[in-house]
Amino acid sequence: MEKRKSFAMKLLSLLLVFCFVLPLAVACDNNAGQGGETTEAYETEIAKGSEFDPKLPRKDYEGYEFTYLTAAQSADPYSVDYVISEGESSDLILDAVYRRNVILEDKYNITFAQIESTSAQADVRAQVMSGNTEFDVIMLRGAYMANLAREKLLYNLNDLPNVDMSKPYWDQNAKKDLAVGNALYFTNCDLNIKLAYGLFFNKQLIEDNQLTSPYTYIEQNNWTLDTFGTLVKSISVDLNNDGFYDEQDRYGATFEHHNAVTLMYASGIRASTQDATGYPNLTLMGDKTVAAYEKIKDIFNDPTYCYCLTCSKMDPHGFLHRFDYARYLFTQDYYLFHICSPTGIDQFADMEHEFGIVPLPKYDASQDRYYSMWSWWTIMVGCPATTKDPDRTGRILEDLNYYSSIITIPEWFDVMLTRKYTRDDESEQYVQIIKDTAVFDMALYFDFGGIRTKILDIDPIKANISTNYAKLRKAIENDINDTYNKFNAAAPAA
Numbered sequence: 084m085e086k087r088k089s090f091a092m093k094l095l096s097l098l099l100v101f102c103f104v105l106p107l108a109v110a111c112d113n114n115a116g117q118g119g120e121t122t123e124a125y126e127t128e129i130a131k132g133s134e135f136d137p138k139l140p141r142k143d144y145e146g147y148e149f150t151y152l153t154a155a156q157s158a159d160p161y162s163v164d165y166v167i168s169e170g171e172s173s174d175l176i177l178d179a180v181y182r183r184n185v186i187l188e189d190k191y192n193i194t195f196a197q198i199e200s201t202s203a204q205a206d207v208r209a210q211v212m213s214g215n216t217e218f219d220v221i222m223l224r225g226a227y228m229a230n231l232a233r234e235k236l237l238y239n240l241n242d243l244p245n246v247d248m249s250k251p252y253w254d255q256n257a258k259k260d261l262a263v264g265n266a267l268y269f270t271n272c273d274l275n276i277k278l279a280y281g282l283f284f285n286k287q288l289i290e291d292n293q294l295t296s297p298y299t300y301i302e303q304n305n306w307t308l309d310t311f312g313t314l315v316k317s318i319s320v321d322l323n324n325d326g327f328y329d330e331q332d333r334y335g336a337t338f339e340h341h342n343a344v345t346l347m348y349a350s351g352i353r354a355s356t357q358d359a360t361g362y363p364n365l366t367l368m369g370d371k372t373v374a375a376y377e378k379i380k381d382i383f384n385d386p387t388y389c390y391c392l393t394c395s396k397m398d399p400h401g402f403l404h405r406f407d408y409a410r411y412l413f414t415q416d417y418y419l420f421h422i423c424s425p426t427g428i429d430q431f432a433d434m435e436h437e438f439g440i441v442p443l444p445k446y447d448a449s450q451d452r453y454y455s456m457w458s459w460w461t462i463m464v465g466c467p468a469t470t471k472d473p474d475r476t477g478r479i480l481e482d483l484n485y486y487s488s489i490i491t492i493p494e495w496f497d498v499m500l501t502r503k504y505t506r507d508d509e510s511e512q513y514v515q516i517i518k519d520t521a522v523f524d525m526a527l528y529f530d531f532g533g534i535r536t537k538i539l540d541i542d543p544i545k546a547n548i549s550t551n552y553a554k555l556r557k558a559i560e561n562d563i564n565d566t567y568n569k570f571n572a573a574a575p576a577a
Contacts, residue, residue: 084206085155087167088148088196133489135250137481143192149479152207152218155199160403161460163222165276165491167197176276179494183486191479204230207467211236216467219476221269226459228269229528233566237268238466243477250481252488257457260523263570264361269465271523273487274480276426276495277462279455279521280345281514282443283413283421287436288333292317297441298509304448308350308375311420311444312382318419319388328387330397330412335388336420337409341458343379343543344527344535345422348456350375350446354526354534355563363525363563367534368552375446376548384544390418394542413438424461425514440510442517455517459527459535529566532559 153163168181184195198218200206204227210216221228221237231237240246241262248258254271261270271277282297289296294317300306315335322332352372355363383389392409402408407430413421414434425440442453470476496518526534538551 084198084200086196086198088194133485135252135485135488137245137247137250137485139245139478139482141190142478144475145192147193147475148196149193150196150198150218151220151222152198152200152203153222154203155201158201161224161462162199163462166222166274167195175498176491176495179491183490186486187479187482190482193479203227207231207236208234211467211469214469216469216471219466219470220480221465221467222275222462224460225269225457225463225528226530228463228465231465232268233529233569235569236468238468238470238473239266239268240270240466241265241267242473243466243480244474245477245481247481250485252484254521256521257523260357261525262357262361263525263567266570269463271457271521272464272484273492274483275462275464276491278424278426279457279517280422280443281425281455281517282441283423283431284439284441285413285416285419285436286439288318288416288419298439301441306441306444307447308346308378308382308444312378315382315420316388330390330395333416334390334418337413337418338383338389338391339393339422340542341540342422343376343383344539345443345456346379347372347375348522348524349443349454351450351454353522353524354539355524355531362567365560365563368549371446373549376543380543425517437507439507441513442520453516453520454522455520457521457523531566532562534559
């Protein structure tokens with residue numbers, strides 16, 4: 084395991100806090116440099132930037148090292164980049180992370196560290212079971228967090244002192260959708276700089292082929308699976324004229340097996356839905372599910388207009404993996420559409436032609452809202468079951484999220500994501516919709532009875548969802564019931 088540390092000297096902390104509050108119209112006068120009292124004054128002014136300040140009092144933790152456990156990028160491309168910063172940086176987000184961290188380092192007399200593990204789940208198991216953990220917060224893929232929760236290795240976040248889950252810097256959709264009875268073992272929050280899935284499209288290919296823009300369809304309330312499918316099937320070019328369709332040709336869309344799931348969730352379909360007690364009822368199948376699945380299969384069925392990344396043996400050509408290489412090919416006008424979280428927008432920054440971002444399409448025009456799936460690949464946040472000092476952990480975690488909401492999130496979302504990298508006003512608007520309409524489904528993360536790995540996250544072209552569901556339904560229901568009971572709650576009578 085590799086540990087990265089962030090240290091800030093007291094004087095530098097004061098100067099950075101001083102600089103941060105200037106945009107908040109703080110009067111910077113002769114009080115600067117008067118030690119703790121001045122810093123408290125600056126923090127008070129910073130707090131005026133939001134009505135949701137938890138107003139936690141200053142406390143001295145005597146140099147405690149507050150540590151995150153994350154996956155090393157060498158072992159998992161879904162890593163965590165923005166929790167530690169070594170100092171002021173030209174990277175606006177890292178700079179904001181640094182400003183946030185030094186405020187908390189000064190307020191609580193702590194430092195921050197990040198353990199980047201090549202075997203993160205195994206490290207959590209070993210350390211929690213030993214009763215001696217080196218970390219305070221765990222940030223791993225949603226599916227990994229569910230594995231750890233099943234094994235009772237995570238702390239119930241609802242029991243952490245000083246944590247107020249009603250505050251908006253704790254994702255309210257996640258709070259509702261991921262609760263197991265009265266317990267919440269992992270969630271999303273403003274500390275976590277990630278987003279649900281959206282859809283990138285190449286505006287130049289729309290223009291060159293005289294197609295209707297997704298923006299127009301959205302304005303007409305007609306951005307649906309049918310209109311999306313029509314656009315995908317409009318692009319198919321054998322660029323090198325070799326009679327074969329491979330990575331060097333032009334397509335309506337790239338395709339990964341889990342893209343079928345994202346489109347089903349965009350259609351308002353969920354594998355499970357919590358009732359009033361937090362019990363996850365099985366809600367996958369119905370006439371709409373079958374109809375949507377068939378539409379999705381039809382969209383991705385023809386390899387001449389849809390390139391399957393998970394089916395291919397595409398060489399990454401020096402990129403971290405073939406999916407990053409595919410995003411590069413999108414920037415070179417090889418694909419009209421690419422399903423991807425807007426978090427990866429920086430990979431499109433150097434694209435010569437214009438691109439747009441939209442939410443994934445609705446099932447039909449009668450659907451009242453958009454839904455954006457939060458993948459089992461995407462990072463979630465939790466704490467080890469053996470948290471040594473829950474009061475300290477809850478206090479620091481709550482303030483981390485509060486200060487993230489007024490320092491790092493504005494820099495990331497308002498400046499970097501929606502202003503620096505997006506190319507038009509529409510994309511800014513629709514990235515916000517993607518953020519606000521995130522859908523979290525326990526069935527995706529816990530994979531009850533194989534519902535994800537054996538029904539949803541497989542090649543839809545070769546699958547029959549009704550048949551697979553019928554085979555596994557009893558196992559899924561049993562797993563839901565067993566999992567719920569393991570979290571110390573009695574399952575409702577059948």
